[in-house]
Amino acid sequence: SLPVGTVVExxxxxxxxxxxxxxxxxxxxxxxxxxxxxxxxxxYPTFTPTGPYLALLEPEDFTHLLDLRLKLSVNGELRQDRT
Structure with missing residues (x-):
C-alpha cells in the first residue's frame, strides 16, 4: 500500500x-x-472518455514517458498538441 502524499522517486x-x-x-x-x-x-454522460487501450509498461519504457504526445483534432482542426 502507498499512503496518500508519498513521494515516489x-x-x-x-x-x-x-x-x-x-x-x-x-x-x-x-x-x-x-x-x-x-x-x-x-x-454529464460521455464526459471523460477513456481508452480504448491500456498500455502495460515494461521497466525500460519509463525512460520514454516524457516523449509521449497527446494530439486532439476536431473535424480535422488540430486543437491540442502537448507532451
Missing amino acids: ERDLPAYVAGLVITNDVSAREVQLTKTQFYESKS
Missing part, C-alpha cells in the same frame, strides 16, 4: 505504475462558467 516508478491509459477531461463551459464549482460541468 522516478527510479521507483516501475514498482508502482503498471501501465498508461488516455482520458479526455471534458467540461461543459456554459455550465462551468456560470457556477462556482466545476463538478457539475464535468459530470
